[in-house]
Amino acid sequence: MTLGPLQRHLVIFARAPRLGTVKTRLARDLGAVAAWRFHRDTTAALLRRLGCDRRWTAWLAVTPDPKTASGPDGGGAGGSGGLWPLPRGVRLLGQGQGDLGRRMARVFTVLPPGPLVIVGSDIPGIERADIASAFQSLQRHDAVLGPSEDGGYWLIGLRRGLANGALRHAPFDQVRWGGSSSRADTAANLAAQGANLALLRPLIDIDTADDLARWRSSA
Numbered sequence: 001m002t003l004g005p006l007q008r009h010l011v012i013f014a015r016a017p018r019l020g021t022v023k024t025r026l027a028r029d030l031g032a033v034a035a036w037r038f039h040r041d042t043t044a045a046l047l048r049r050l051g052c053d054r055r056w057t058a059w060l061a062v063t064p065d066p067k068t069a070s071g072p073d074g075g076g077a078g079g080s081g082g083l084w085p086l087p088r089g090v091r092l093l094g095q096g097q098g099d100l101g102r103r104m105a106r107v108f109t110v111l112p113p114g115p116l117v118i119v120g121s122d123i124p125g126i127e128r129a130d131i132a133s134a135f136q137s138l139q140r141h142d143a144v145l146g147p148s149e150d151g152g153y154w155l156i157g158l159r160r161g162l163a164n165g166a167l168r169h170a171p172f173d174q175v176r177w178g179g180s181s182s183r184a185d186t187a188a189n190l191a192a193q194g195a196n197l198a199l200l201r202p203l204i205d206i207d208t209a210d211d212l213a214r215w216r217s218s219a
Helices: 024-030 032-051 100-110 128-137 162-168 182-192 209-218
Strands: 009-015 057-063 091-094 116-120 143-147 153-158 197-199
Touching (some): 009 100, 024 032, 032 057, 057 100, 100 116, 116 128, 128 153, 143 182
Parallel strands (some): 143 197
Antiparallel strands (some): 116 153, 143 153
16 A cells, blocks of 8 residues: 655644734844834744745744643644634644753654644744645755754754654753854754754844844844
8 A cells, every 4th residue: 555645744833912022133233122022023024924834834933831721632723722714724732841941942842744844933034835845855855954044953853763763852962042052052963873864945033123123224
């Protein structure tokens, strides 16, 4: 028996839009309300832009975990739990506990089989073509990264075939999060596992007022 193609999964990682808890570096420059609005509006725009595409199943993964979630075993789209209006077909998922790497590793482990791509919610420049390019890369590579200009990355994707199940955890071991080394650390972990890596175009990760100004001038 020949198995059909595995489902593609796109997961948008976001922090619950609570005033004073989101985009804290941006808040130091612009104030807590402006930072909260940026986070709320950017995430909502990404959900509208990326969520309704038949080429992949879209998930919104939120921290702290929402009270209402469709989860990997749920049927259809779950309620938004007071977060964002979810486009039809988008499912809500809790990120779980731990640092960013542990939470991403959990998502790679618990979602149904198939190539999986995670993106951050604070990169307003992400387009559908970027996601399509990531999944195309995973047809030829074990992993894909979308580099950001600060040394991090705005996207990570894994093929998640049966042969590379160990890759679900390995990319995030001992990664120095929040600095300029997270992409290099992740790439080194992938190389140590023998994974071949593809890179996408660089995008601006909005953390400061300067980042926001540069993105607006380039948009």
